[in-house]
Amino acid sequence: MAKALEGVRILDMTHVQSGPTCTQILAWMGADVLKIERPGVGDATRGQLRDIPDVDSLYFTMLNHNKRSLTLNTKSDRGKEIFTRLIEECDVMVENFAPGALDRMGFSWDRIQEINPRMIYASVKGFGPGPYEDCKVYENVAQCTGGSASTTGMLGEVPLVTAAQIGDSGTGIHLVAGILAALYHRTHSGRGQRVECAMQDAVLNLCRVKLRDQQRLAHGPLKEFPQYPNEDFGDAVPRSGNASGGGQPGWIVKCKGWETDPDSYSYVIAQAASFEGLAKVIGHEDWLDDPEWNTPEARLPKLDKMFEEIEKWTMTKTKFEVLEILNPLNVPNGPILSMKELAEDESLRATGTVVEVDHPARGKYLSVGNPIKLSESPSDVERSPLLGEHTDEILKDVVGLSDEEIKNAREEGAV
Ligand code: CAO
Numbered sequence: 001m002a003k004a005l006e007g008v009r010i011l012d013m014t015h016v017q018s019g020p021t022c023t024q025i026l027a028w029m030g031a032d033v034l035k036i037e038r039p040g041v042g043d044a045t046r047g048q049l050r051d052i053p054d055v056d057s058l059y060f061t062m063l064n065h066n067k068r069s070l071t072l073n074t075k076s077d078r079g080k081e082i083f084t085r086l087i088e089e090c091d092v093m094v095e096n097f098a099p100g101a102l103d104r105m106g107f108s109w110d111r112i113q114e115i116n117p118r119m120i121y122a123s124v125k126g127f128g129p130g131p132y133e134d135c136k137v138y139e140n141v142a143q144c145t146g147g148s149a150s151t152t153g154m155l156g157e158v159p160l161v162t163a164a165q166i167g168d169s170g171t172g173i174h175l176v177a178g179i180l181a182a183l184y185h186r187t188h189s190g191r192g193q194r195v196e197c198a199m200q201d202a203v204l205n206l207c208r209v210k211l212r213d214q215q216r217l218a219h220g221p222l223k224e225f226p227q228y229p230n231e232d233f234g235d236a237v238p239r240s241g242n243a244s245g246g247g248q249p250g251w252i253v254k255c256k257g258w259e260t261d262p263d264s265y266s267y268v269i270a271q272a273a274s275f276e277g278l279a280k281v282i283g284h285e286d287w288l289d290d291p292e293w294n295t296p297e298a299r300l301p302k303l304d305k306m307f308e309e310i311e312k313w314t315m316t317k318t319k320f321e322v323l324e325i326l327n328p329l330n331v332p333n334g335p336i337l338s339m340k341e342l343a344e345d346e347s348l349r350a351t352g353t354v355v356e357v358d359h360p361a362r363g364k365y366l367s368v369g370n371p372i373k374l375s376e377s378p379s380d381v382e383r384s385p386l387l388g389e390h391t392d393e394i395l396k397d398v399v400g401l402s403d404e405e406i407k408n409a410r411e412e413g414a415v
Pocket of ligand 1: 097104105124126135137
């Protein structure tokens, strides 16, 4: 089966997480991704959080599947010549260096367009134009500056970062959308374009519902928040614990075994349409005739009490029994699944969302496969490249260098 992006060649100047997430998805969709790395050094994540000495870390291997690696010193004269040839031969260039790094190498957007007017040049930066544009940014900085941290956490406690890498991987996924739109645009315009995603912008986009709440706050308290009706809301959206961000109240409740198992919890949503079934199953049929309980409005000021009653029932069941009982009643709910449970989940293995990959230096490891499923273009997950593993073949086949020229470039330290 032909891959969706077969024939698209990516000049991958990315490192760490945000950029590599983007180019990994493009590689899974069939693009030929050439990862450029500094000779002898490579992407810093190869050596970060290592679990096995001298072996590429899981951090690196899980973000760089299906790519080819070329070592190239893009600051040397020979390296710049080779890089210029690569710009001529590629369709998309992706980078996430600190602001201005590519310009300092001599490759401004103007220069890149001069070399290849069809080139799509995509970047991740911490911030868009403005007071912070020169800042270097990592995941948690983006979560803090994009509105996620101030709205995450328990009421009255410190702001909290989330484990989901919404700043890095979230921005990388946004960048994929921009690149695909630019590739489509090029099919009729014939021209490339600049694609930019700021991590602050991507996080704020993912926190869109909190900007919604900021504006609702001007018209009164946020009634679905646990602080309603007893506490002051202040003038900015407060943290709301595990309250649902949507129109239906939800909360995390303990399940059987919670005393010893830190993940023995369920998320239960008390959706109005299925409230009757929920009330009956937890032994509160009395609520159905009681005007204090039988409308969503009546329940709003006492959601804490309602979830306490729901929890009394869930504590008598495992999180999987809760799912089995509530699902047929159309009560939306989900068990809190640990990473161990996800790693062992047969259905995720069957769909290729969790895959086992074999690596020559580390052996077998688990990875997350492509979560985007295309019927005509399934993704096979291939191991990440060793540093410079494909240098010679790329220099020959893509750049067009002879064996002698490759030898010279190596002796000069350009590759
Ligand atoms: N050949 C020669 N030089 C190279 C090279 C190569 N193949 N690849 C990189 N370099 C150089 C860069 O040009 C840069 O040199 P200058 O400082 O002289 O311009 C230098 O290596 C270091 O790059 P950097 O400043 O991007 O790296 P850093 O470790 O200091 O910062 C990070 C890392 C992530 C904070 C920064 O790159 C950044 O803010 N990126 C944008 C936001 C981003 O993506 N953050 C997400 C990080 S986690 O996903």
